[in-house]
Amino acid sequence: MTTSVVSIVYVSDAPAAARFYGELLGLSPSLETSGYITFDLGPGAELAVWSGRFANLSPEVPRTxxxxxxxxxxxxxxxxxxxxxxxxxxxxxxxxxxxxxxxxxxxxxxxxxxxxxxxxxx
Missing domain, CATH: 3.30.720.110 (Signal recognition particle alu RNA binding heterodimer, srp9/1)
Known part of the structure; x- marks a missing residue:
């Protein structure tokens, strides 16, 4: 079985978050939809930003x-x-x-x- 680990970050604006992470990491998205964008981090690892169903997220909300x-x-x-x-x-x-x-x-x-x-x- 081949597995891949995708770390999903919930964001209020996926394209804006993708620009932030893309610039920070020096990467381009490997998959882009209007609300879900992924970055290939290497064999078996991806980072995804997802804004589906997460409207009105606030930076003041504690992240765990x-x-x-x-x-x-x-x-x-x-x-x-x-x-x-x-x-x-x-x-x-x-x-x-x-x-x-x-x-x-x-x-x-x-x-x-x-x-x-x-x-x-x-």
Whole structure:
């Protein structure tokens, strides 16, 4: 059986969210519909933004999950460089770089308040 893991992020505007994630990750969508857009992240992994049935999402609503972008190598200088790049783009930073036991990490948010963690890959 072949499997693929798709992480779905609920957003209020799929095309706008796709532009945000596409620019952030340097990727183009692999599938686009009016309310569901995916990005191929590599063998067996995709990121999807979905606005179907999720009108009026608010960044103020607490999010209980997060997407973690695990950086191969994950050296502190790489994590800091990504942090500075995102901050210069105006990405909302929830927690600046800090050591969390598994390495240097920081936490950001997309325009809908969904959490995005950058951390070293195990």
């Amino acid at each position: 999950s997060e997407i973690c972008l695990a950086i191969e190598g994950g050296r502190p200088d790489e994590i800091h460089a990504i942090f500075e790049q995102w901050r210069s783009k105006g990405v909302t930073i929830l927690h600046e770089p800090h050591d969390a036991g598994f390495g240097l990490t920081f936490l950001a948010a997309d325009p809908d308040g969904n959490r995005i963690r950058v951390a070293p890959k195990d």
